[in-house]
Amino acid sequence: MKQCHFDGLEIETIMTGKAGLTRTVGEIEELHVSETPEDLYYASSHEWVKAGEDGIATVGISDFAQSELGDVVFVDLPEVNTEVSARDEISVVESVKTASDIYAPVSGEVVAVNSQLDDAPETINSSPYDDGWMFKIRMKNEEELKELLSAEEYRESCD
DSSP, rough: EEEETTEEEEEEEOSSOOOOEEHHHHHHHHHHHHHHHHHEOHHHHSSSEEOOOOOEEEEEEEEEHHHOOOOOEEEEEEOOOOOOOOTEEEEEESSSOOOEEEEEESEEEEEEOHHHHHHHTTHHHHHHTTOOOOEEEEEEEEEGGGGGGHHHHHHHHHH
């Protein structure tokens, strides 16, 4: 990112690899806030969790994480029925830049995986909080959610 001033406005230019985007710093800060949904929990390792009332946690990686990884080209998803403990390595996301381990943010049993990512791993880039979810865990202990970060705490940890 490059910061500069233009007609008294502070501007950041973001190089995305495809094209440069120019926005005012205010727009960048507003965009950053909207990319961290308030209704989710976050791990410091950049996974997000949406806790369902049925005890099922939907898990993916944050928008911040996918943007740092770059274009996702492969996702190694866990097997359904796998028992995991919080902070266990459970998956791998590969991008054009690097490969990154994904950790279980809560303990439980993997009950579903997003098999659409097998054919379209880039969905993690385009829709990290919706269509780009990775797997679902039936939580053993919902109290573990209290150990995760709020959206505000997560944003602060990324700054």
